[in-house]
Amino acid sequence: MTVLLFILGVLFVAVGIAVSIALHEVGHLVPAKAFKVRVTQYMIGFGPTVFSRRRGETEYGVKALPLGGYVSMVGMYPPNKADDADGTVRSSSTGMFQQLATDARAAAAEQLQPGDENRMFYNLPIWKRIIVMLGGPFMNLLIGVVLFAVLLMGFGTAQSTTRLAEVNQCVITSDQAAQGQTECTDADPAAPAYEAGLLPGDTITAFDGQPVDGWNDLSARIKEAAGRSVPVTYVRDGVEQDTMITPLLTKRPVTDDDGAPVTDDAGNPVTKEVGFIGVAAATELVRQPGTEVLPAVGDNLRSIAGVVINLPQRVVDVAQAAFSSEERDPNGPISVVGVGRIAGEISALEEVPVASKVATLVGLVASVNLALFVFNLIPLLPLDGGHVAGALWEGLRRRVAKLFKRPDPGHFDLAKMLPVTYVVFALLMGMSVLLIYADIVKPVSLFN
Structure with missing residues (x-):
């Protein structure tokens, strides 16, 4: 019975996180379609496609690695000034980093179809681009607020x-x-x-x-x-x-x-x-009144922000604990494996009432959503905050140019930031692997 309860707790949180990821991508999808951007793919996960179905101009599907999701839109990268007027991408540089940008633009150009001229993401006004990119994180914030309302007003503290x-x-x-x-x-x-x-x-x-x-x-x-x-x-x-x-x-x-x-x-x-x-x-x-929901969310966000701000040192601490006899910091970062383990331990506690177990699991999913909100606001590509930072930088450059009556510098070319994107992505993957390893060999337990 204990094993079954452990599995049920893990499944509860796993489904909650999967739904949260799916809704995060909906947060990007809905405003993109509302602003007439052509969305080619809505995918949950990465890697090989397990299942997909095309509805209209968008392919919806699930991929093999459940490590996130993405929405693919046409025109994510503006054309290089040296490209032909018809959109043909010229390869005019032999540098490795420049070639990455050229290849990315070429791949983006292959997605274009007749009629896409006014449906490309980079052609949106800056405020619309920011809404599209912030739609995902704010969907996680909304989920977190709703779940905290259920937790505090429905179950209580x-x-x-x-x-x-x-x-x-x-x-x-x-x-x-x-x-x-x-x-x-x-x-x-x-x-x-x-x-x-x-x-x-x-x-x-x-x-x-x-x-x-x-x-x-x-x-x-x-x-x-x-x-x-x-x-x-x-x-x-x-x-x-x-x-x-x-x-x-x-x-x-x-x-x-x-x-x-x-x-x-x-x-x-x-x-x-x-x-x-x-x-x-x-x-x-x-049970708590509704007035306690937002303060509780604010406290949770401040705690998460503190972890994110000190994330490099926190990750080093996790590595030291994983490969030594040091204890893990229970307030440090954990992976989805660690969250699942904690959920299983909570569910398996026979002396804890069912209502308390469910309340704790709801609180876990709520905290994960708030963590996704904060983490995705980091102003680094490929995170949503990186796209927002790029749009704001473009707006600032154009305003300064207009103020000093200089030529319009045009769109900020995110393709040139691909080397940074790949480095950040590699660091994120490395951090994920480390946290998963640490959560297996030196797990955080709330009940020691």
């Missing part, structure tokens, strides 16, 4: 409650935990909650004579009540009961707003002496 998931029998200090102690000994003092008779499943409703307003409120009061005997009201099996508890003053790790341990400059956990009773809160999904 996991929040700590005043219901107790665990009651410790003794107090193990942070120093003892750092030394590897995990079990109670006769020398360890009894945990105040255990001594007061609290059990897992109890729900604390009042502390020190005042009703509690959620786990954060209860936790803050416990920390401030060290050494004082205070009354506690709790509900067990629907019956309200009272007890007395004396929080113990002990060193506890300091955590940030996300619950992660705070460390000093040397990387050591920061501790503080506070009241402690030895309990862990149970979590439950709490």
Whole structure:
């Protein structure tokens, strides 16, 4: 059963990513057709064609390698100024890089048919070209927003409650935990909650004579009540009961707003002496209002942007971890293999409710779409951001020329950027192979 659940989780995310890629290309396809550009191909994947069907002037299909997709439009490369007026491409250069540009223009020219003169991509106004190229990334952004709305408003977010998931029998200090102690000994003092008779499943409703307003409120009061005997009201099996508890003053790790341990400059956990009773809160999904969707998307985008900005160093870190005994950074980049593995692990957790599993999987697909949005905006070819940068550069050159009454420099020739395109593509493929390898030999796990 566990294996089946693992496979179902992987399939859920795999289908979600495939649909996201398909819709990304639809984001390019629809505005291109709306602007009368002739689209020759709409393909999901790369390599040999597995299946295709022609509808009108466009061939729609699926290719063997599911590593992305593309929309092929006529007139992606403007003609060289030295080309003949009828569109014939002249080979006037013997340089390797120049020959790449010449070959690309020749291949593009072979696609042209009578009547394509006003349907070529490079002839579109700059603002229309930008809309076509941004259509894909913004489709991923839209998918991410919709899925986050489903996640937050439909399922809710996991929040700590005043219901107790665990009651410790003794107090193990942070120093003892750092030394590897995990079990109670006769020398360890009894945990105040255990001594007061609290059990897992109890729900604390009042502390020190005042009703509690959620786990954060209860936790803050416990920390401030060290050494004082205070009354506690709790509900067990629907019956309200009272007890007395004396929080113990002990060193506890300091955590940030996300619950992660705070460390000093040397990387050591920061501790503080506070009241402690030895309990862990149970979590439950709490639905959020629609006003929380966009802030959640914004937080996710900022986190992804931080990874992308530091991507070279992050990839180096992954390589070092993959070929050494170092641990992987759980917040670092992962491949689709890693995403699938995490999805499978989530689905296979028998103790996690089905609703929580589905919510987590929806969140994974939403985050992948936001990552695709950010990544595709990088201003490098062959990414969408590279085409946008080329269009903006063309517009800037023409405006400057007009301002200083110089001759129109014409279209920016993206074909001349093919060497950079091939280098970037090779780096992206190398990074993908490395991440897949690392996700196989040194996978990131959320449950270690």
